[in-house]
Every structure is written in C-alpha cells, then in structure tokens.
Amino acid sequence: MAISGVLRPGFIQIRVLDMPAAVEHYTKRVGLHQVTEGPDGRVYLKAADEFDHHSIVLRRADHAGVDMMAFKCLEDADLDRFEKRIADYGYAVDHVKAGDQPGLGRRIGFTIASGHRIELFAQSEQSDPMPRVHNPDVWEHEPHGMAARRFDHALLYGPDIERNLDFFTKVLDFKCAERVDMPDGLLAIWLTCGMKAHDLAFVKHPEPNKLHHVSFDLENWGAVGHAADIITRYDISIDIGPTRHGITRGQTIYFFDPSGNRDEVFAGGYTYYPDLPTRTWDETQIGKGIFYYERQLNDAFLSVVT
Amino acid sequence: MAAERFTITVSGHGAGTGYAHERLLVALERAQGFGHLRDLPRRLPVGCRRGGCGVCRIRVEGGEYRSDPMSRAHISAEEEASGVVLACCIYPLSDLSLRLEPPVTVKANGRVAAL
Numbered sequence: 322m323a324i325s326g327v328l329r330p331g332f333i334q335i336r337v338l339d340m341p342a343a344v345e346h347y348t349k350r351v352g353l354h355q356v357t358e359g360p361d362g363r364v365y366l367k368a369a370d371e372f373d374h375h376s377i378v379l380r381r382a383d384h385a386g387v388d389m390m391a392f393k394c395l396e397d398a399d400l401d402r403f404e405k406r407i408a409d410y411g412y413a414v415d416h417v418k419a420g421d422q423p424g425l426g427r428r429i430g431f432t433i434a435s436g437h438r439i440e441l442f443a444q445s446e447q448s449d450p451m452p453r454v455h456n457p458d459v460w461e462h463e464p465h466g467m468a469a470r471r472f473d474h475a476l477l478y479g480p481d482i483e484r485n486l487d488f489f490t491k492v493l494d495f496k497c498a499e500r501v502d503m504p505d506g507l508l509a510i511w512l513t514c515g516m517k518a519h520d521l522a523f524v525k526h527p528e529p530n531k532l533h534h535v536s537f538d539l540e541n542w543g544a545v546g547h548a549a550d551i552i553t554r555y556d557i558s559i560d561i562g563p564t565r566h567g568i569t570r571g572q573t574i575y576f577f578d579p580s581g582n583r584d585e586v587f588a589g590g591y592t593y594y595p596d597l598p599t600r601t602w603d604e605t606q607i608g609k610g611i612f613y614y615e616r617q618l619n620d621a622f623l624s625v626v627t
Numbered sequence: 628m629a630a631e632r633f634t635i636t637v638s639g640h641g642a643g644t645g646y647a648h649e650r651l652l653v654a655l656e657r658a659q660g661f662g663h664l665r666d667l668p669r670r671l672p673v674g675c676r677r678g679g680c681g682v683c684r685i686r687v688e689g690g691e692y693r694s695d696p697m698s699r700a701h702i703s704a705e706e707e708a709s710g711v712v713l714a715c716c717i718y719p720l721s722d723l724s725l726r727l728e729p730p731v732t733v734k735a736n737g738r739v740a741a742l
C-alpha cells in the first residue's frame with residue numbers, strides 16, 4: 322500500500338444560519354444526499370459516489386463558518402501513532418468517542434496555529450447511496466443538481482500558516498504541492514496527502530479560524546458549465562467563474578451557500594506524486610495563479626470569508 | 628400587480644431602485660452598475676450576499692424594511708435593533724436612505740473589532 326497514514330479529507334462541519342435552506346442548497350443544488358439528522362439537530366450529507374457514512378456536516382448556529390475539518394486515516398493504529406507525534410510537536414490532543422457523529426468511529430482532535438480544529442479518524446460505516454462494487458455502473462443513482470462526486474478539499478484562512486506548513490509536512494506527512502511567496506513572506510500553501518494536487522489549502526489572514534471555501538469534485542468542464550447554469554437558474558449568489566486556477570489547474574466556480582459560506586465546484590487538477598517539487602508563485606503572477614483567465618484577484622478573494 | 632418598487636438613497640452619493648422581493652445589496656449593485664452611485668468613500672462592499680461574511684454593513688437612516696437572519700459575528704442584536712444591518716439581509720418595505728458602515732467582527736464578549 323503506497324498511500325498510508327492520512328488518506329484524504331473525511332468530512333467538514335460547517336455552521337449555517339438556516340438549516341432548511343442549507344439542506345435544500347446542498348442536496349437539491351449541489352447534488353448531495355441527506356444520510357441522517359442527529360439528535361442534536363446536526364444534518365449529515367454525502368455524495369452518491371462516496372462510500373463513507375457522510376462527508377458534510379451542517380450545524381445550525383447564529384454565525385457562519387467552520388467548526389472542524391477531519392481527515393480519514395487508513396487504520397485505527399494510525400490514530401495512536403499520530404497522537405504521539407502531534408503531542409510531541411506540542412499540540413494538545415483530545416478524544417471524541419465513537420458515535421459522536423453517526424456511523425463514525427473514535428476521532429482525535431487538535432487546534433493548529435491558524436486557529437482551526439483538525440480531527441483524524443479511521444473507522445466509518447458505509448451508507449446509502451454509494452457505488453455498487455460488483456459489476457458497477459458509472460452511477461447507481463442518476464446524478465442530480467451539480468452532480469458533486471465527493472467532498473474534495475477546503476481552503477482555510479488564518480494567521481501563522483508557516484507553522485501550519487511545518488506541522489502538516491513534519492507531523493501528518495503531507496506534501497506542499499504549491500506555494501505563494503510575497504515580498505513580505507508566505508501568503509498561501511496547497512497541501513496534499515495523496516495524489517490530488519491539494520487536499521487542504523491555507524491563506525494567511527489576520528483573523529484565526531476562518532473558512533474561505535468548501536470544494537466539491539465534479540466530473541469535468543462540462544459539469545462545471547452545468548453547475549453554472551444551476552447557479553443562475555436558482556439565483557445562487559456567485560463569487561467568480563466558471564474559470565480556472567493556475568495553481569492546481571482546476572476548473573472552478575466559487576459561489577455561496579444560503580448562510581454565506583463559500584462553496585466551490587472543481588474539476589480536473591493535476592496528479593501529484595510525493596517526489597514532485599513544490600511549484601512556487603510570486604507577487605507578479607499570483608493573479609494568474611488564482612484565476613487563470615482573469616489574471617487578477619477579485620475583491621472578494623482575500624477579504625470575504627466566514 | 629406590478630412589483631413594489633422603492634427609491635434607495637445612499638446619503639450624499641446618489642440613489643437607485645429597490646424592490647420588496649429583492650435583497651437591498653443587489654439593488655445597490657445594480658445602482659452602481661448603472662453609474663448612479665457617485666464618489667463612494669470606498670468600493671461598494673459585495674461578498675457572500677447571504678449574511679455570512681459581514682462586508683456589507685450599512686446604517687439605515689430612514690425607512691422600513693424586513694430582515695433575514697444575519698451573522699451575529701458581524702451584527703449584534705443591539706446594532707440590528709438600531710438599524711445597523713447587513714445590506715444583503717434586508718428587503719425594503721418603503722423608500723430607504725442609508726450609509727455604508729465599515730465591516731467589523733463582533734467578539735464573543737460583545738466588543739467590536741475592525742475587520
């Protein structure tokens with residue numbers, strides 16, 4: 322097994338102001354399915370192409386943003402190994418019992434330098450809908466809405482991302498696929514734990530623990546165009562796109578959920594191998610790096626977060 | 628029946644039209660697009676248009692409106708009661724006049740910090 326330890330983004334828990342509006346957005350428009358609602362009112366969603374129990378958790382709150390992002394590890398013993406390495410690095414590790422979220426085993430959690438809570442888990446039940454494993458069709462359930470295939474990655478904003486880079490590469494065995502260095506220092510990093518160009522990204526920002534976007538994988542550029550049609554048809558608030566990122570090369574649209582959390586639909590992106598060098602960007606080309614066709618940042622990129 | 632249409636005035640900078648079913652921020656974006664807002668102290672702040680990011684704070688100086696829920700990280704209940712609101716979360720019920728307010732973060736202790 323070449324990929325071990327941290328495998329991929331497992332789930333992200335986001336705060337929403339209006340639960341029925343959020344559920345309608347993520348199920349009917351983005352194209353996810355509701356798995357269940359917990360006794361505390363949290364709603365658990367997944368894409369039909371995912372096997373694990375859920376990948377998006379919605380929690381009703383009076384302000385938007387992110388509660389935590391969790392990564393799935395290959396085996397339960399990974400949690401003990403990572404707990405020791407995280408504690409040795411100097412971060413306090415806490416434990417969440419199996420069953421806190423339906424279908425999930427035990428999790429370990431900790432807070433990183435940018436103020437975000439990160440969790441690791443290894444056990445998940447499977448839930449419907451999911452792909453068939455014997456003589457599978459390309460889909461079991463005909464895709465609907467934007468036809469999201471999985472929760473792909475998140476971009477988080479906060480201070481001290483140098484320390485996040487050090488932590489994720491030294492302690493959780495991530496690699497840095499791309500980075501942006503401004504004259505006054507590191508502005509952004511794209512981190513991968515597998516073979517995607519990124520699983521998690523950070524942009525330097527004065528306020529800790531902010532969410533820039535939650536991203537969903539689509540099949541191709543045609544699916545991104547269809548997502549754009551849905552965004553206009555249902556008057557979903559648009560940020561930018563369809564366009565492309567120079568960084569990761571993904572084809573993309575940024576838009577907002579009914580609570581103002583930014584979502585992304587994303588297709589493509591190059592294949593990353595752990596021996597590849599880190600690609601670097603500077604101040605003069607950052608516009609092209611973020612929005613390849615516009616070649617400049619829009620007003621919202623650095624300032625609009627939840 | 629025609630949609631209810633109102634005049635939205637940004638004090639000292641011009642006016643546009645707004646509709647009872649339309650988020651006020653969207654009316655302001657249209658007014659800006661038509662060149663009806665002049666010499667704003669800064670660019671019209673447009674972010675999520677859904678009450679989460681807090682960039683579109685305004686003070687309503689006159690007129691009636693209704694509101695959607697808006698992030699308490701950016702507008703306290705006291706502010707909302709006094710007419711400081713997120714423009715993307717209100718809908719006009721009459722002609723309105725307003726001015727732009729700088730975005731802030733409302734801390735857990737109720738203190739307010741510049742964004």
Ligand code: FES
Binds near residue numbers: 652674677684714
């Ligand atoms: S534009 Fe984000 S709160 Fe109004």
Ligand SMILES: [Fe+2]
Binds near residue numbers: 476
């Ligand atoms: Fe992204």
